Amino acid sequence: MDIQIPLDKNDVCILIPALNEEATIKQLIEDFQAEGFENILVIDGHSHDRTRELAEESGARVVVQEGKGKGQAVQEAFQLIEDPYTVMIDGDGTYLASDIYTVLGPLLEGKADQTIGNRFANYEPEAFTKLNLTGNKVLNKLFGLAYGVWLEDILTGYRGFTRKVIKGLSLNEMGFEIETEITVESVKNEMKVEVVPITYVSRHSAAATKLNPFRDGIKIGKTIIRMARLHNPMFYFGIFGTILTLAGVGTGLYVVNEWLSGVTRIPMTILTALLILTGIQMFVFGMLSDLIVSLHRENMRMLRKNNER
Ligand SMILES: Nc1nc2c(ncn2[C@@H]2O[C@H](COP(=O)(O)OP(=O)(O)OP(=O)(O)O)[C@@H](O)[C@H]2O)c(=O)[nH]1
Ligand SMILES: [Mg+2]
Structure with a gap:
């Protein structure tokens, strides 16, 4: 599939936060390159495996984050990126490079400042554990109640941003609360957010999750409620x-x-x-x-x- 609007693919920075993703990182980078996207930034969380080496070998730019946690990595990356568009994607191979046109579409058409790739639109049965599926649904409902907007999948790892958004957000969360904070800040600043359907596939058997559904789920829930104090x-x-x-x-x-x-x-x-x-x-x-x-x-x-x- 190709996009209707003229697009210089180098204007799009593919941002991949990665911590110990040697099983999937190379393939993911190659998939984007096959689609013609060469401007790829991997923000590495001090991986102990061959993530950095494999990413560099594949031709991506690799920066090791200064601090710890996915949130800190994303904040640091947002400071480095100057391109008009950024597409952020998890490095665990659970999202498809070919969905990038869907994620970019509304940004290029000027219809949105930010897009959220909705995993619930199409997911492999094993992609979510029962606990993760329930946790995501509960947190989405809580978000909807607290902020009065229904965004389907606020914790998705596949999102698109214009430069205005990544330079305009004021972010502080260090861990997996970052997705919540990005979404809340965008809603608060009345940015145009559009939900787009994407495919979510199962995690590679050799790769381990960095997310603890209980600990991180509770932290995310608390963030939604705490941030609601200032918004609602x-x-x-x-x-x-x-x-x-x-x-x-x-x-x-x-x-x-x-x-x-x-x-x-x-x-x-x-x-x-x-x-x-x-x-x-x-x-x-x-x-x-x-x-x-x-x-x-x-x-x-x-x-x-x-x-x-
Ligand atoms: N740079 C950096 N990346 C991280 C860190 N923690 C996680 N990541 C990356 O962030 C992405 C999301 O992490 P996952 O463990 O897949 O978490 P998730 O997708 O929310 O949870 P699952 O549903 O279990 O896959 C992956 O690409 C991780 O490698 C970190 O501390 N630093
Ligand atoms: Mg994941």
């Missing part, structure tokens, strides 16, 4: 408000039940009142913070408009 405070404070109010309703039902049978529980009554009042206060915090965030967003929108002029 009603959601953030609403969670705490709901928990406190429900606890208050629970103790309240107990107090009323006891009272009906002739026993008065004074300390429990006080606790009930405190729980419900604090819960309601949380909702009020949420509403006030929402107001502040809306005003700030309006200011940012005007600033952006002025800058674009």
Whole structure:
């Protein structure tokens, strides 16, 4: 398949974060070269295997990241890249080079600043473990609830960016929370994000995952909620408000039940009142913070408009 819009393939930097991916890195680079993409940057996480050697041999540019973690690697790479377009892809061979046209399309047409390759559109049955499939679905739902946009697959490892995006994002996350942070920042800055269908295949049998579904899943969930404090405070404070109010309703039902049978529980009554009042206060915090965030967003929108002029 070839793209309709004239494209100088050297204007596209293929960014591959890789840590111990000797089983797949060479083939992946060659697949991109076969499609005519020669501008390939591998950001290596101090691999202990032959990843760097194989990548260099295949003709990619290899930079060893200064710190640790996929997030730090991506941030460092974003500083190095000056090309108009960047396509980021995991080095574990689970994504196809031939899907690049789908990922690039909306960027080249000017329809989007960022594209998200949706793995759920087409995946091999073994590509996701049961746990990963459930975890991804839960985190996507949580993201949708927290930010009010449905992006299908926020944790995908295949994404496209314009230069404006990679230079405009302010990123801090060091580990696997980076995908979440990129997505949240883009939504916050009202960038145009488009979801595109891609294929997700099983991991090579010799390659090991660097992701711990429990530890990293919880970290990602926490990042979604923590970042929502600044983007959608009603959601953030609403969670705490709901928990406190429900606890208050629970103790309240107990107090009323006891009272009906002739026993008065004074300390429990006080606790009930405190729980419900604090819960309601949380909702009020949420509403006030929402107001502040809306005003700030309006200011940012005007600033952006002025800058674009
Ligand atoms: N530079 C760098 N790359 C990393 C680091 N950790 C992981 N990666 C790479 O980031 C990509 C994603 O890592 P994976 O282990 O495949 O994680 P995942 O795709 O989220 O999880 P799976 O579903 O298990 O494949 C791979 O290409 C890894 O080699 C790191 O600390 N530094
Ligand atoms: Mg992977």
